[in-house]
Amino acid sequence: xxxxxxxxxxxxxxxxGADSEIIWDGLVRLAKKVVRPDTAVTLRHLKKDRGVPDSLxxxxxxxxxxxxxxxxxxxxxxxxxxxxxxxDAVVIDCALDPGLRQARGMLxxxxxxxxxxxxxxxxxxxxxxxxxxxxxxAIAGLEENLHFLGFEDRAIKHRPVRHFExxxxxxxxxxxxxxxxxxxxxxxxxxxxxxxxxxxxxACAFAERLCGGT
Numbered sequence: 001x002x003x004x005x006x007x008x009x010x011x012x013x014x015x016x017g018a019d020s021e022i023i024w025d026g027l028v029r030l031a032k033k034v035v036r037p038d039t040a041v042t043l044r045h046l047k048k049d050r051g052v053p054d055s056l057x058x059x060x061x062x063x064x065x066x067x068x069x070x071x072x073x074x075x076x077x078x079x080x081x082x083x084x085x086x087x088d089a090v091v092i093d094c095a096l097d098p099g100l101r102q103a104r105g106m107l108x109x110x111x112x113x114x115x116x117x118x119x120x121x122x123x124x125x126x127x128x129x130x131x132x133x134x135x136x137x138a139i140a141g142l143e144e145n146l147h148f149l150g151f152e153d154r155a156i157k158h159r160p161v162r163h164f165e166x167x168x169x170x171x172x173x174x175x176x177x178x179x180x181x182x183x184x185x186x187x188x189x190x191x192x193x194x195x196x197x198x199x200x201x202x203a204c205a206f207a208e209r210l211c212g213g214t
Contacts, residue, residue: 002038002039004039005035005040008093009045010071011045023171031043047078052070073099075092076103079099080106089111096145097115115142115203116145118201129197130200131162132192133161134167135167142161155197164185168181
């Protein structure tokens with residue numbers, strides 16, 4: 001029997017609006033393309049806390065320091081039963097790595113996140129890397145992670161994190177029309193390359209799958 005991997009979403013099932021099912025189904029399809037045939041990947045959404053006002057809905061809890069713990073607590077709670085359910089590993093599906101260290105400290109199975117993993121791989125592939133964020137609101141959090149993990153010296157010095165707005169063209173990309181998403185991403189990536197990056201990290205789990213690997 002193969003491995004069972006929990007792909008922990010950092011959003012509620014309906015949080016992407018009318019296009020939610022298109023995006024979530026697309027994520028699972030793409031995840032299955034990079035695992036062995038006998039590996040089972042299960043996408044788990046967060047359960048919406050009815051006690052939290054809608055104004056604190058995504059993406060604010062992950063990009064505003066004052067509300068970030070609300071979402072991180074929900075993410076950690078959602079992973080705690082993974083080991084008992086027979087999962088062999090947990091992947092937190094966000095490059096900000098929300099709740100990663102907390103979940104890693106509470107589970108005995110491996111727990112990884114898109115951000116830390118991307119930074120580590122980037123250091124194997126080149127001398128200096130840079131990061132493309134899915135939104136300007138995520139830049140500060142990604143810069144903090146660079147500092148916390150001690151990777152600042154391996155990133156370019158001038159604005160190592162820059163952004164494009166991933167929400168435009170996202171649903172189209174999951175339906176086989178990724179041209180706009182790739183075009184918007186490549187524009188920022190080329191600017192970073194001109195400023196000295198030889199590796200680009202796509203710091204969004206959506207972008208990593210739709211635009212390729214690190």
